[in-house]
Amino acid sequence: MRVSTMQLHNSMSGNIQTASTGVSKTMMQLSSNKRILAPSDDVFAASQLMGLDDDLSQLEVWSSNIKSATTMLSNQETALKDINNNMNRARDLAISAKNGSKSQEDLEAIAKELEQVVETIADLTNTKSSSGEYIFGGTKGDTAPIKKAASGWDNNSSSSTRKIEISDSQSASLGVTSEQLFGSSAEFLEEMDTFIAALKNPSTDNAAAVDKVIKDIDKAQKSVNESITTIGAEVNTLKAAETTNADKQLANKSMQSSLEDLDFAEATTRLSVQQTMLTAAQKSYSSTIKLSLFNYV
Amino acid sequence: MSMIYNGVSGLTAASTALKTTSSNIANAGVAGYSRQVANFTSAETGGVYISQIERISESYAVQELWSSATVLGYNTTDASHAKRLETTIAGNSTGLSPVINEFFGNLNKASADPMDNAFRQEVLASANNMASRFNSLSNSLDTQKNDIQHQMGSLVGEANSLIEDVASINKAIAEADTAGEVPGHLLDQRDKAIQQLSEHLNVSVLIEDDKTATITMPSGEPLVTRVETSEVVIQGGFVAIDTGVATKKIDEPGGAIGGLVDFRDGTLADAQKELDDLAQKLVTSLNTQHKNGFDAKGNAGKDLLKYENGKMTVEITAPEELAFSDKADEHGSNANLLKMIDVQNDQSINKDWNSIVSKVASKSASAQNSHKASETVFKEATNKVMSKSGVNLDEEAANMLVFQQLYSANAKVISSANEMFKTVLSMV
Structure with missing residues (x-):
């Protein structure tokens, strides 16, 4: 084929351009360690990556929810254990009141201490979280759950707790409410008040009152212990969910990296081939350009 | 002798x-x-x-060069605008995915402690982020559309001056032809002008007996007849040919100008429409759910977002007004909030967005491939002409x-x- 002088120049400079474009793209891939620099480089992989990105941010949110739920449940657990200890104390005091040798003065002292125990239990039930929410208030966390009323006690909590998402198929219940603990009108506290009143009244048969209150305390403790067990089970579920979540995040990231990360060995080999090609194109240009019949005429 | x-x-x-x-x-x-x-x-x-x-000069090779220039012109504008759109939409700092995920993520985090104002503030901040990201994306697409209109204007201007060039060279050629031989440089100049015109528009060229070139649109509208010219105009965003007697709209102008028209009305218009639909759906479904709920003071929920004339705004400024509860008297409930979170998956917000990105990316990939292919064809056609006509x-x-x-x-x-x-x- 006949080749004109301009054509020769054009095609050789075209070769150099093609070779240097290749080198520059490989260099960009190497410096970002990414195989895909724009979605159009690999549309299919890019669309998978977008889905994986969305999944990952969802997993991160669930992981943060798991942490929040764990904190809330452990706050409740601590408070419930304290309540349980105070109930034990109430039971000891009640039993000591059964002893016939106690004077009315002694009984008054026991009643006074029991009043304090009741108040502590009420305070513990009204525990607030760091954000100011009553932890046993359920979905009415802005109102103190337990409140001394004109006669007896008011229990203001909601009947159930919130749920939050912890995975695509699971949600966690955030513990128990004071209604679940003590009944809708805080019966336990009222029963304690009745007992205290009986102790203070010299004409009551203390032995019968003590027997009744022990039963009441047993029943309340059973409820508290059941709650502690429920919370423990919930915490275990959260731990399992956290492990699954972490596994999924790991799998997601490794899938992302297999889709978008650069095969370093392949890229460096490619770079050196491209550089050789570029050098060859430049050398052949510079040597061809010197050839001209005019040099010999 | x-x-x-x-x-x-x-x-x-x-x-x-x-x-x-x-x-x-x-x-x-x-x-x-x-x-x-x-x-x-x-x-x-x-x-x-x-x-x-x-x-x-081989007229067959030259004609082939002109038609390859038309295809190259078309694919060059198409590929460069597709790449630009792809960069806008897929960029991590310009795309919607991160802000959508951030917004729904913050809603989800708030569900653990819905009365905590810190969480509510985060929700509002990320709603504002989402709205402003959406608006800036929508602005970028508008800007690209405006740039396309400007580019069309300047390409049409160039085409008109090339049409005038061809007509005046035609005149000189006809005169030289009558006088005897037509000088080569006039024919070279005209070939060059026609090639440039072919890059702008898809034109048909016929060389008459008096050596003048007649140039028409493939649909028949004349651009140059001997020394007579028509004007290329833009009417209502479309290309038309004004012959002085009548103006006719050209459906497929081809070349760089046609590439701009088709990109604007195809890839770009589709992306704009889908983005608009997505925003509308997101705002409507979030508002509907939000209005079912009650805010931190027990008041019924108001509109959370507004979407009007392609602009998204956050309607709520006080964090207490976020209606997360399903009951007026249970401020700590997150039941309505959980349903707002569900909007993300139920309305396939992310899937829709990802499909917009994928569509643009695959348009961009195929535009780049077509551009490469037409570059090769153009190079070969150039080589054929140079091999025949070039100086060695x-x-x-x-x-x-x-x-x-x-x-x-x-x-x-x-x-x-x-x-x-x-x-x-x-x-x-």
């Missing part, structure tokens, strides 16, 4: 040929120059003469040697004829 005349004819022919060679050498670097060859023809008298200075300096150097020798030989013929004549004279 005829020997001297033969010598003189050879001398003249050789010097004309040398002049042609010198002109080829001088123009070797001029793009679009067609080499010229002096054709030697034997005279009946035994001498020689240059019957024609032939301009070497080695060839010219050889020709120069041949014509120099021809010149010397003929000079020798004249001088030896002269010698012979002298000899004969001295004998008398």
Whole structure:
């Protein structure tokens, strides 16, 4: 084929351009360690990556929810254990009141201490979280759950707790409410008040009152212990969910990296081939350009 | 005597040929120059003469170059705008995914402690982020559309001045044709102008008997007829041809201008429509759910977002007004909030967005491939023309040697004829 002088120049400079474009793209891939620099480089992989990105941010949110739920449940657990200890104390005091040798003065002292125990239990039930929410208030966390009323006690909590998402198929219940603990009108506290009143009244048969209150305390403790067990089970579920979540995040990231990360060995080999090609194109240009019949005429 | 005349004819022919060679050498670097060859023809008298200075050009190859320029022009504008749109939409700092995920993520985090104002503030902040990201994306697409209109305007202006160029060269060519031979440089200039015009628009070219070029749109509208021209105009965003008598809209202008029109009304318009639909759906479904709930003060929820004329705004400024509860008297409930979170998956917000990105990316990938392919075709067509018409300096150097020798030989013929004549004279 006949080749004109301009054509020769054009095609050789075209070769150099093609070779240097290749080198520059490989260099960009190497410096970002990414195989895909724009979605159009690999549309299919890019669309998978977008889905994986969305999944990952969802997993991160669930992981943060798991942490929040764990904190809330452990706050409740601590408070419930304290309540349980105070109930034990109430039971000891009640039993000591059964002893016939106690004077009315002694009984008054026991009643006074029991009043304090009741108040502590009420305070513990009204525990607030760091954000100011009553932890046993359920979905009415802005109102103190337990409140001394004109006669007896008011229990203001909601009947159930919130749920939050912890995975695509699971949600966690955030513990128990004071209604679940003590009944809708805080019966336990009222029963304690009745007992205290009986102790203070010299004409009551203390032995019968003590027997009744022990039963009441047993029943309340059973409820508290059941709650502690429920919370423990919930915490275990959260731990399992956290492990699954972490596994999924790991799998997601490794899938992302297999889709978008650069095969370093392949890229460096490619770079050196491209550089050789570029050098060859430049050398052949510079040597061809010197050839001209005019040099010999 | 005829020997001297033969010598003189050879001398003249050789010097004309040398002049042609010198002109080829001088123009070797001029793009679009067609080499010229002096054709030697034997005279009946035994001498020689240059019957024609032939301009070497293959019309079939040139036509092919023009049509490949049209395709390249189209694909160049298409690919560059597709790449630009892809960069806008897929960029991590410009795309919607991160802000959508952040917004729904913050809603989800708030569900753990819905009365905590810190969480509510985060939700509002990320709603504002989402709205402003959406608005800036929508602005970028508008800007690209405006840029396309401007680019169309300037390309149409260029096309019109090329049309005028062709007409005025036509005039010079017709005059030269009447006078005798048409100089090669006029034809070269016209070929170049037609090639540039072909990059802008898809045109059909016919060379008439008087060597003028008639240029029409493939749908028949005339652009150049001898010295008469039509004007390319933009009417209501579309290309039209104004012949002076009538104006006709061109559906498929082709070339760089056609590439712009098609990109604007295809890829870009689709992306804008889908983005608009997505925003509308997101705002409507979030608002509907939000209004089902009750805020931190027990009031019924209001509109959370507004979407109007392509602009998204957050309607709520006080964090307490976020309606997360499902009951007026249970401020700590997250039941409505959980349903707002569900909007993300139920309405396939992320999937819709990802499909917008994927569509643009695959349009961009195929546009880049088509661009590469048409570049190759254009290069081959250019090579074909250059291979036929381009100057090869080695060839010219050889020709120069041949014509120099021809010149010397003929000079020798004249001088030896002269010698012979002298000899004969001295004998008398």
